[in-house]
């Protein structure tokens with residue numbers, strides 16, 4: 001495929017997702033401009049991110065530290081906001097704070113401490129979302145996220161941590177069950193967090209398959225990969 005063909009393909013994907021966001025927001029009585037699109041570019045090359053930038057995208061998401069840091073370095077000339085959406089290993093958390101603007105996946109005190117130490121070393125302020133585990137306890141398939149009961153404690157810890165700014169919460173709907181109840185749980189948790197931390201207003205929820213449910217439940221950020229960029233090669 002030529003670069004122009006790929007760009008046209010990305011433009012079409014982007015158009016269709018922007019339309020879906022628009023329709024879902026209006027259906028929920030919300031302003032479409034209140035829903036930010038984070039394009040999840042994991043496994044796709046930096047050239048795709050350049051094309052996205054030309055098409056007006058400013059928020060990109062990655063889920064692996066090595067890949068994310070390489071792309072952020074290669075694209076340092078672009079005014080992009082880098083979202084880290086994947087599971088964070090604690091030995092990588094410090095390094096992520098060197099380039100990530102918003103980390104969506106904080107789910108333990110240990111990660112908060114590592115990220116804060118990294119932000120201090122990098123002399124940066126890193127936005128943080130607490131990832132909430134939305135799986136039923138008896139349906140747990142090893143997804144990440146803090147238990148609902150632990151979110152407040154983690155939010156307070158982020159709020160007190162050097163170099164970190166608590167911005168809200170994030171969730172991934174469990175596989176194989178309807179997404180709406182999970183997103184309703186996330187919305188309720190988000191409301192509690194925002195009561196104690198008035199600046200923490202982000203609700204990151206919704207992917208290619210369930211962004212409409214997420215927007216109906218109040219998502220302020222949707223994280224969309226395949227519906228914009230096409231299918232990814234299977235992960236190893």
Ligand SMILES: *Cc1c(COP(=O)(O)O)cnc(C)c1O
Pocket residue numbers: 040042063085086172206207208209223224225226227
């Ligand atoms: C990959 C990923 C997405 C995007 O998923 P798509 O199905 O490609 O839209 C969103 N959130 C997280 C945490 C991801 O890892």
